[in-house]
Amino acid sequence: MVIAIRGYQPQCPKAHNKMPTLSSTLNICDPPPVARPGFACPQHCYALAGRLTPWFSWAAAVLCGFGLYVGFFVAPTDAHQGEHYRIAFLHTPSMWVSVLIYVLMAAASGYGVVRRHRLASMLASALAPTGALFAFLALWTGSLWGKPIWGVWWVWEARLASELLVLFLFLGFIALQEAIDDPRRADRASGVLALVGVFGLPLLYFSVYRWSAMYGTVSLSLTPPANMTPPVFTGMLAMGIGLLAYTAAAALARLRIVILMRERSSEWVATYAKVRP
């Protein structure tokens, strides 16, 4: 399968992502690029991301719509919290998704640093803003959820504090990338930050189990799903997968922008930008 950008035949240059190897330096024996179009090549990946984005967008819309319908019209009123707990259909999935994005971002970024893989680093920088968005949403909704229970907007509760750490890690990652002009050095610095931050994540993970009783009168505990009625769990799961699909769509759309920015001196970007109306 060859994916063609309009007006341009894909022809991935050899050794596109790797540092020069011996064989490529001596210009011998590289596999023909057309025979196996690798999506690790920015140009192929650009086309593939453009194809996948609408599918993920529709999946996100359908799943979030279904999840919200279940959350607001099917799930029963909570015995202790009344209708107020319906914030959880946004709060809990945002928290899941932000942590998952962080793990993905750290993995991509680490792979990019260790293997000098440019596209992996680009993917990491495309994931970061959406991750920061969901970390912010998790904190905002957590504060709104906790206010009537705690009586204050912010409590140094373990889960919220860890989520705050995740938000700061995302913001630090973005700030480092913006502050360093040379993309390779920026990738390396922010990759190190992301990998260091991974050690903060077990704190988040285990704090959920260790201090889950600290949510006060909350009857809805996240650890044993037996406490959740089936519609509540279904709604949260649908919202979680829906937000994940949204993340995929947004990150792929941003990946296309990052690829255009970083490959702007290459021939295919010049041709692509010229051919487009």
Place this chain on the structure above:
Amino acid sequence: MTWSSWGAFWAMGGDGLYVWSAYLVAIVVIATEIAVLALSRRSILEHLGRFTRINRKPRNPPADETHT
């Protein structure tokens, strides 16, 4: 159906302000991200198109423009 009327739905058992401000902010933030992505994609393509036109045209001989 758990709601007796639309009024009860919007009131959320007295907690409407908390619930709806959570969802409203989520919608605003996500809509902003989508708009920023669309705008920055358009502006970078415009910029790159102009950049290549300025840079390439004087250098290209007229015969080279037939393939565009």
